[in-house]
Amino acid sequence: MNSSLALIWTITAATTLLQAGNGLLQALMPLRMQAEGISVASIGVVAAAYGLGFSTGCFLAPSFIRHVGYIRAFASLAAMVSVLVLAMTQAHSTLAWVVLRGLSGVTLACIFTVTDGWISARATSSHRGRILSIYTICTKVAMMLSPLGIGFGDIRTDGLFMAVSALMTLSLLPIAATTTKEPGAPQGVRIEVKKLFSTAPSAVVGSFVVGLVNGPVIAITPVFGVSIGLSQDQAAALLFALQAGSLVMQWPLGLLSDSADRRYVIAGLAAGTSLVSLFILWASAQGANSLVLWAFAAWGGLALCIYSVCVAHACDIVDPGQIVPTVGTLLFSWAVGVTVGPLLGGAAMTVIGPHGLFIYAALASLGLAAFIVIRIIRVQRSPAKGGFADIAPTSSASATLTPRADIGQTHDRSDAEAADQKDASAVARADTST
Secondary structure (H helix, E strand, O other), rough: OOOHHHHHHHHHHOOOOOOOOHHHHHHHHHHHHOOOOOHHHOOOOOEEEHHHHHHHEEEEEEEEHHHOHHHHHHHHHHHHHHHHHHHHOOOHHHHHHHHHHHHHHHHHHHHHHHHHHHHHHHHOOHHHHHHHHHHHHHHHHHHHHHHHHHHHHOOOOOOOHHHHHHHHHHHHHHHOOOOHHHHHHHHOOOOOOHHHHHHHHHHHHHHHHHHHHHHHHHHHHHHHHOOOOOHHHHHEEEEEEEHHHHHHHHHHHHHHHHHOOOHHHHHHHHHHHHHHHHHHHHHHHHOOOOHHHHHHHHHHHHHHOOHHHHHHHHHHHHHHHEEEHHHHHHHHHHHHHHHHHHHHHHHHHHOOOOOHHHHHHHHHHHHHHHHHHHHHHHHOOOOOOOOOOOOOOOHHHHHHOOOOOOHHHHHHHHEEEEEHHHHHHHHHHHHHOO
């Protein structure tokens, strides 16, 4: 128990440093590209490249980890992403940004598969909740606070990129210094979109639309902030507000979904996201900067929480043995959305202006709410009976952190134990017969 928790702190420390660098980079990159005269549509293309790279990395990572192991995988990938960040200081064209951001997406996805897989392998049912809470809170706080680092440097110079690189390099230290034994490598992921859509269409469509909406908003928010007259520091603070809202609202909404048909919660969150998107448009048009900040916190508390509820809804329906491919399929659906979404969001801002981003978000969220309401009317389901877990779209390895995954693992262990007992009985009979 103590050794497991010590390992959890090691992985959590490494991931927290990595997410701190990643959060600062999310705020820095669009502001730097905008300062260099790159168009909003091109910034959307760069964000789409990250989504494509991230989705690719999620499914390449298991084989890479099986080949080199967790520690070597983390060390090599963290070093690679650190170098990619430094290379961004020399990027002066859209193509260069697309290549570097796409490669960083692949690399970060592989790193998160390492950390999620290691956490899930060491988390037993007796302290799963404690482990997940520690890991989630630390990493989300890092993502929340790090965009504020924009205020400590000049986006036109290389200092902030060097700070990001330093944070990602420092994440190597806790992992490199660990003396604990590595768990078994994660298995490959089966993608079964058609099968899961026939079983839990609300979860599949919800994950896809979450990617469509959250991808461009997170990627282009700093540009939106500057475009409506905010300073660079204030624009970066909008990302802080998004993550803060998500951190505060995730568990209350999860507990609410544990006592009702989760589709009602998904529909309510989507409708609320649409309404808050319209409120952001109104507040920004009025120049009410403080209201815009609070509205972004509300938006994050709604939109960034939908994915976890979609995962919980799907896991309620499928057999425990299908949890891992189910989460892998939902991650794939999200990844397709987060690849396409920035292209649509960037195009909306180009055609309509800065407010096009949240007009797009409002319409997409409203479409999701309408779809879920239609599903509720057509198919009645009983209320959920617990089982919510704050699962972020980072890797399929996080599937084993869901409570119902324990059931499947318990069945697997029971089958293995039964097989062992059967073999032992056969040996005993053979011994007595000779």
